[in-house]
Amino acid sequence: MFDLIEPIVFAILAVGIVGAAAAVVLIDRITSAALLMAFTFLCVAGMFLLLGAEAVALFQVLIYVGAITVLILYGVMFTPQRHRAYALFFQKQTPLAGVVVALIALPVLVFSFSFKDAPDLQPRGGDLIPLATSLFGDYAFPFEVASVLLLAAMVGAIVLVRRDEDEELP
């Protein structure tokens, strides 16, 4: 009976991911889109848990739900939302686009299922210690570069949104 838990949880999460992501693209109300995006992130974190990557799942929730979604909600609140949402959808090109998507998706599908699962080399324990060991060992230099990138992004964002002193408020 416990054999079936993993596929069932996977199926629920898969429906959550695909459904919520499709709704992000299709839905008109942008605040709902932002929340559905957060839901997609949570489902992806659930998939990480299913794969046994606990630490990555927690980082995913911490960064995507706790920080990025809130930032995007800020963006939503500071900009006006007008209802001219779509450019291409449901126009003449839609059937053509469907054909193109099918042409791309088919090889991807075949390619995806051509991978054979390796026998479980991983112990099903936590991934925190191996992750930290390789992050601060082999990948220490990229890690430092990433921190510089974050610093640059922070300074850049502050410079971009800062108002000049003499500029009057709109």
Next chain:
Amino acid sequence: MHVPLGAYLVISSALFFIGVAGVLTRRNAVVILMCVELMLNAANLALVAFSRRFGAIDQRGSVFVVFVFVIAAAEVAVGLAIVLSAYRNRPTVDVDEVRALKG
């Protein structure tokens, strides 16, 4: 029973293509940012799936996921800053209407 690697990859690619469709069809800059995040997440899912199921001895895939997190955070911060400053120059967040290179 383990879920096969292929199933994770299918979900990952579906998420990626949904993100692509969003970037191509939606015109609101904030929604485009959201769809880019979805695409990055699809990549993360594929990386973790490979790392856990394809017999990688160490955590290379997961390490790259951590880097993707960093990039995503930086991208959202700078992207939103650009959207807000563009909005301040001309009151629109519609990417079709932001064409002029000179404010």
Next chain:
Amino acid sequence: MAVGPFGIDPVIWAVLRLLIALVLAVLLVLNGALLQIYLERKVQAIIQDRYGPLHVGPFGLLQTFADALKLLGKEDVRARLTDSAFFIAAPAIVFAPMLASFVVLPFSKDFTGMDRNIGLLYLTTLGSMTVLGIVIAGWASNNKYSLIGGLRSAGQLISYEVPQILALVTVVLAVGSMSMVAITESQPGPLVNVLVLPLAFVTYFIAALAETNRAPFDLPEAESELVAGFLTEYSGMRWGVFFLAEYGEVTVVCAIMTTLWFGGWHGPGVDAVPALGILWFTLKTYAFVIAFMWIRATLPRLRIDQLMGFCWKVLIPIALTNILATAVLLLAYPGQLWPVAIVNWLGVAFLVFGLPFMQKRRLGRFRGRVRAATLA
């Protein structure tokens, strides 16, 4: 086939254990909130030389029950233009992560819902999810006070999360584990972590006050400027759920402080009777809860610019320096904690004596300039 405790299949046992932990967490949160509201009123009353609740039950003990019943019986009022789905979802989004974080709290050695090596990371992650619910509550209320309160709160929570996590990193560096049980077990004797890492504790304590929206950092619900912040449009049990979440959050941060710096369940007589650990853990946690109330009754509220300035200009630099110093000293003197302790106590001395002095001199210079300008 492996057999778990009580002869139960280990898989079922794992699920059962989690369920028991969750049920206990719900009971703890509900009873804890009732007790904390009573304590809050009594403690503040004692500090302000009043009586506090007296009439319902002995010593007014049943007053909070009466209030809770009143909240449950209230009409569910919702303004016409609120964004109803989000308005209903927001209290749940704030409440659920708080409830889930009780699962990893180590009440005693054998009384922990889940002991993984990521316990601390799990707690931080769930703590960060609260922001989302508060922003949504502010947005969905369709009220300018709510919106400003929600945005302020989000800014505050995101900012103060940084020193909070950085303070935790210092302890993790010194102990070498993120599991709550392992951290508790690393400090069995009288030498608890607060004697070794007091600076991290002070940073965490201040950041935790801000993170749980407690005075003097309760700006998101500053009555005098924002009515009630993001809570303005909420009433009845939805408001009650926000309050349960707030008190639960206070319990969680106090439990984290107990575990990380004050030895968790360790105390006299625990080796003989392990169940005594639950009592010690709860007593220590509630000591911090009462300290929070004491601070609320004695300190005035900060201004928003002071709040953000204090976080970014004081707490974060101190926490970052502390991490650097701790890491370097642990590498230089492996296995020895006294260099770290000395540096940490020096840091506390600077925070307590140096900073106010510097601030006073700055203020004095500023006042002198103002006086010169008015005289001229």
